[in-house]
Amino acid sequence: AQSVTQLDSHVSVSEGTPVLLRCNYSSSYSPSLFWYVQHPNKGLQLLLKYTSAATLVKGINGFEAEFKKSETSFHLTKPSAHMSDAAEYFCVVSGTDRGSTLGRLYFGRGTQLTVWP
């Protein structure tokens, strides 16, 4: 069975400082992992995805994430936060285990990122 744990419900950083949003996953098989961002009253936008290619994945807007199988982690980072990065971030694993619904996504609870000027 798949599950995702986002360790922080809220993260606050100052503009220009690094961002770290933590995510751990549980999956019986080699997972597909995603980070999505949601701005208020908007749908979800794909930031990046891992699908068993390079373990360091680069996404849009300067974000990247590193897949670490030994730690079952997929943390999201950005070297320098911008005011426009303030949003809700979801770590997501795709159902690939046998018996799971094809393509079903399992969401973390979300991390609210606040960026201070």
Next chain:
Amino acid sequence: GAVVSQHPSRVICKSGTSVKIECRSLDFQATTMFWYRQFPKQSLMLMATSNEGSKATYEQGVEKDKFLINHASLTLSTLTVTSAHPEDSSFYICSARELAGSSRKQETQYFGPGTRLLVL
């Protein structure tokens, strides 16, 4: 990237009426679409999986007669909230799965902008 639209973006209706929400994949074909519900400050809750040309698969606890799903074409799925009540007020989001290549691991879901439903 692929674009998914939803219509309407916002709807206010009276209790007891039915509301239809459309989800369209604009530049790709989607054999599978998903419907989610999101409460304030919470994550997305999967309601049902919509497969083109077949019946939707509902998650446990979701009433299929309450939330009617139709996926008549490869680019359109609709969710109808029947006899809506105030407790149905929520943010409804659809997603469409795009298959790239033959591997399941290449699949990516693209999300619509959401529909805010308010039942008075």
